[in-house]
Amino acid sequence: MVQRRIPKITDLAPLMKFKSPEFNAKKRRLDAALTINDLRAIAKKRTPKAAFDYTEGAAEAEISIKRARQAFEDIEFHPAILRDVSTVSTGWDVLGAPVAQPFGIAPTGFTRMMQTEGEIAGAHAAARAGIPFALSTMGTTSIEDVKAANPNGRNWFQLYMWKDRDRSMALVDRAAKAGYDTLLVTVDVPVAGARLRDQRNGFSIPPALTLGTVVNALPRPEWWINFLTTEPLSFASLDRWSGTVADLLDTMFDPTVDFEDLAWIKAQWPGKVVVKGVQNLEDAKRLVDLGVDGITLSNHGGRQLDRAPIPFHLLPQVAREIGAHTEVHLDTGIMSGADIVASVALGARFTMIGRAYLYGLMAGGEAGVDRTIAILSEQVARTMRLLGVNALEELNPAHVTQLARLQPVAAPLVAAADAAPARKTPVRKETVSVSAAVTGTPVRRAPKKATPAQ
Numbered sequence: 001m002v003q004r005r006i007p008k009i010t011d012l013a014p015l016m017k018f019k020s021p022e023f024n025a026k027k028r029r030l031d032a033a034l035t036i037n038d039l040r041a042i043a044k045k046r047t048p049k050a051a052f053d054y055t056e057g058a059a060e061a062e063i064s065i066k067r068a069r070q071a072f073e074d075i076e077f078h079p080a081i082l083r084d085v086s087t088v089s090t091g092w093d094v095l096g097a098p099v100a101q102p103f104g105i106a107p108t109g110f111t112r113m114m115q116t117e118g119e120i121a122g123a124h125a126a127a128r129a130g131i132p133f134a135l136s137t138m139g140t141t142s143i144e145d146v147k148a149a150n151p152n153g154r155n156w157f158q159l160y161m162w163k164d165r166d167r168s169m170a171l172v173d174r175a176a177k178a179g180y181d182t183l184l185v186t187v188d189v190p191v192a193g194a195r196l197r198d199q200r201n202g203f204s205i206p207p208a209l210t211l212g213t214v215v216n217a218l219p220r221p222e223w224w225i226n227f228l229t230t231e232p233l234s235f236a237s238l239d240r241w242s243g244t245v246a247d248l249l250d251t252m253f254d255p256t257v258d259f260e261d262l263a264w265i266k267a268q269w270p271g272k273v274v275v276k277g278v279q280n281l282e283d284a285k286r287l288v289d290l291g292v293d294g295i296t297l298s299n300h301g302g303r304q305l306d307r308a309p310i311p312f313h314l315l316p317q318v319a320r321e322i323g324a325h326t327e328v329h330l331d332t333g334i335m336s337g338a339d340i341v342a343s344v345a346l347g348a349r350f351t352m353i354g355r356a357y358l359y360g361l362m363a364g365g366e367a368g369v370d371r372t373i374a375i376l377s378e379q380v381a382r383t384m385r386l387l388g389v390n391a392l393e394e395l396n397p398a399h400v401t402q403l404a405r406l407q408p409v410a411a412p413l414v415a416a417a418d419a420a421p422a423r424k425t426p427v428r429k430e431t432v433s434v435s436a437a438v439t440g441t442p443v444r445r446a447p448k449k450a451t452p453a454q
């Protein structure tokens with residue numbers, strides 16, 4: 001029989017741990033987020049559906065992004081025990097200069113549409129954290145304003161080559177003059193990927209006020225107040241556009257860009273050059289031959305080709321074969337610090353976050369981006385300690401295995417494009433001389449000339 005007694009006040013006192021209430025609602029909201037997925041849930045509640053879906057969505061059936069995340073979930077870590085991990089260092093040099101974390105903020109377009117503070121929030125947060133901030137060609141804040149927000153930190157400029165090459169290179173020139181240290185040349189958008197969520201939502205730039213958007217706006221007043229009472233949303237480096245994103249990309253972007261063009265771009269940039277969107281070893285090797293400083297294994301967060309190779313799966317072989325000559329970076333699917341540590345262990349010198357940053361931005365503006373960086377940084381340091389390492393240099397492939405679920409049944413033979421000569425349309429004798437294009441002979445373009453954008 002249990003003996004009961006009346007509790008004394010002195011027994012209860014140590015149990016009573018009332019926290020002083022946090023009156024700042026944003027801080028309360030953000031502090032409660034322990035993972036990037038928690039930030040995503042807050043972001044979803046606060047952002048109109050079309051803008052949230054534009055950010056979160058990917059191409060076609062969104063298989064590329066699901067697989068990329070699955071590959072990270074299928075990591076098995078192998079820790080070493082009984083190591084002194086009282087100190088841990090999460091920084092090293094990337095492209096010849098220090099970073100405080102092995103991750104940075106990826107370039108994203110239309111960022112002020114997700115939340116009005118946009119790129120400035122990202123650049124401020126990156127400056128505080130000592131990590132690079134990459135500004136997109138499709139950014140909504142000017143090259144110079146972003147530099148002013150991160151004056152002593154590292155700014156990278158992401159280039160999409162437009163049909164109007166003079167205008168594209170004028171941006172590159174501005175970025176060099178403003179002191180950006182790295183040019184990220186994105187090469188996986190010869191044409192726009194099919195973002196079906198955007199089509200279904202009738203998403204356009206600027207967002208259109210329809211009956212649907214107005215109803216959707218009711219529970220999200222802050223976004224709309226911000227949208228209507230701050231500087232109108234526009235591209236910082238593009239003329240005003242009115243239409244869908246896909247039409248914009250297909251109108252502006254140059255689908256003819258090739259390796260020769262890349263060499264030409266590289267020759268005009270005084271800093272480091274990284275090619276973003278590499279998806280096989282052969283292309284990576286060609287880029288090493290061109291002398292680029294880094295490559296980013298990426299499928300654009302699954303927003304271009306669906307069912308594309310999983311960057312994390314390409315990583316070990318690519319890092320083994322070219323890592324000694326060129327830095328290998330990686331993005332797509334990163335949602336936790338463990339994903340970043342695993343990538344470094346398998347040979348990545350650096351990683352980039354797209355949606356993880358934007359979820360933080362949508363959840364709480366600049367403070368939300370700080371929270372994203374804090375969550376990932378804590379996860380990086382904790383994972384390293386639990387693995388028994390003190391520094392990034394100590395991470396190596398033995399720390400990680402990938403469980404088999406998504407591995408190819410057989411390794412791809414060679415890069416698809418180089419595997420077999422392109423099938424030529426049978427050519428009848430009398431047409432041979434008509435046009436090089438008909439015979440499949442590549443036509444070398446004249447030195448780059450400005451072509452008016454259509």
Ligand SMILES: Cc1cc2nc3c(=O)[nH]c(=O)nc-3n(C[C@H](O)[C@H](O)[C@H](O)COP(=O)(O)O)c2cc1C
Pocket residue numbers: 054055056106107108109136137138139158186276298299300301302303331332333334352353354355356358
């Ligand atoms: C909303 C959004 C906009 C993006 N815009 C660009 C862009 O303008 N230029 C670019 O090179 N990549 C762009 N990306 C791709 C990112 O730079 C990065 O490759 C991708 O987000 C990484 O995947 P993650 O979102 O899973 O981290 C964008 C990604 C998102 C989610």
